[in-house]
């Protein structure tokens with residue numbers, strides 16, 4: 001088993017850094033606070049606990065976030081089948097017009113509070129996948145909030161804003177991911193399940209509340225990461241690293257892409273695979289981990305034995 005951790009970094013030199021505010025954002029999720037039973041908004045199964053049943057560690061979600069009385073757990077296809085996520089499909093229109101989406105002016109904000117049972121290894125995982133108007137052809141790859149990862153982490157319920165996997169491991173943690181709605185997208189499916197980067201003991205004790213998926217049209221959207229591969233902690237150590245980039249209202253300058261492996265600059269293959277989609281691929285073998293660092297988003301993904309993200 002390889003234990004050496006190679007790191008690849010990718011820099012995109014295009015556009016600015018700031019995201020425009022979300023004054024006019026519309027939350028498309030119904031029953032994202034899980035105050036209503038399964039069947040309202042969500043397709044699949046989940047259970048709920050009252051916050052007085054504190055199987056998580058630390059304080060409950062701050063009242064300022066309006067968590068309601070209940071939080072959800074054991075998300076799945078049904079109450080007994082946890083092989084797939086609890087799902088909610090949403091239409092992007094009319095909150096964002098097709099013309100705004102196709103001009104790169106669509107922006108999404110996916111957020112959730114995530115915690116877990118102090119006695120079990122499962123950790124929650126919230127996903128969003130965009131689709132075209134058919135609802136069956138995916139656009140880009142799944143984008144995730146992973147409770148095992150510092151990516152998109154904002155704060156713990158006690159107010160701490162530095163991520164750790166020790167003191168706060170089973171605490172409620174708020175995750176927020178902002179990005180460009182891919183051109184051509186007309187609908188999205190938000191999923192709630194358990195992280196592939198954590199273990200499983202019995203049923204998935206994955207605690208999730210306040211799932212929100214806001215969309216809006218903005219004047220400026222920077223380029224963003226639309227997909228990364230490999231995903232999860234079980235990939236081959238020599239798997240090729242592939243990163244999909246999505247133009248926003250500014251375009252990725254493919255001449256300025258930089259990729260480094262173990263601190264050494266290498267030359268990846270860069271291909272325009274769609275009108276606004278760029279694929280960056282590193283085919284050098286035996287990369288144990290890779291880091292992608294565009295201007296506004298950083299992501300590290302490990303394969304082989306390592307499964308933590310930072």
Ligand SMILES: [Ca+2]
Pocket residue numbers: 032033034035067068069070071209210
């Ligand atoms: Ca709630």
Ligand SMILES: [Ca+2]
Pocket residue numbers: 120121122200201202203204205
């Ligand atoms: Ca369990």
